[in-house]
Amino acid sequence: MKKRRLTNLDPLLTSSYHYELPEELIATHPIHPRDHARLLVYDRADQSITHARFDALDNFLPRECGIIFNDTKVIKARLYGHKESGGAIELLINRPHDAYAINVYIKGRVRSDTRLIFDGDLSARVIKLYEDGSRDVNFYLRKTLIRFEELLPILEQVGHIPLPPYLGREDNSEDEREYQSVFAHYEGAVAAPTASLHFSDELFEAVCSHHPHAFVTLHVGSGTFKPVEAEVITDHPMHSEYFDISASALELIHSNIPLLSIGTTSTRTVEYHARTAEHHGE
Structure with a gap:
């Protein structure tokens, strides 16, 4: 197979997508009300650009338009603790492989069988190491092995909201409410579907009253925080995420x-469903 020659502006080169984003233009805290965020509208018919506000969204939607929302719910996936032998660690949950083996990323050196101690009588034991830097762990409550669904209410007490690293700050009590969509339902994401965050209850109800709508669930994984470091984009290792498409969403998609x-x-x-016909899985 003939190798493709890459130029400086080749779409496969990561460097082709470099742009300057001044730090002062990154919103590090949510706006109130959440639907007052700015909205840029590009009209493809006349190539015009309109600057509006997100609560005006329905004014720009076609009368005949179905809407698909992601109803995933962010869990408090970040834990701070220490190794049993000493030494601080930070753990970020990625996703469960099964009921007991939970894939995580750990800041701090650990080996297989390392025991990690957290608040609330919660601990973990490293059971597998992967080349991508992730680890599998088992979680224990007072030395009793627990399932992922048993872990979730404990995370509510001792975990932290996993804010994107580019925000450059620690999470606070406001984030527990604001870093969650108003229609979040199924727990499992470690990052919010951020476009959803701009819907207030009022805007969500208004849009849904005017348009047929349905929900899919995609649990955003911690790989979404992983920067693209490969020179060629296709060399970047992609992570998988769990998804489920509801029956009503399937009906709307196929209409x-x-x-x-x-x-x-x-x-x-x-798009994944359109390519594969799958409606749940990875």
């Missing part, structure tokens, strides 16, 4: 009505 997917998580779920 003839034009669709709007809210954000990249809903979009890639719908």
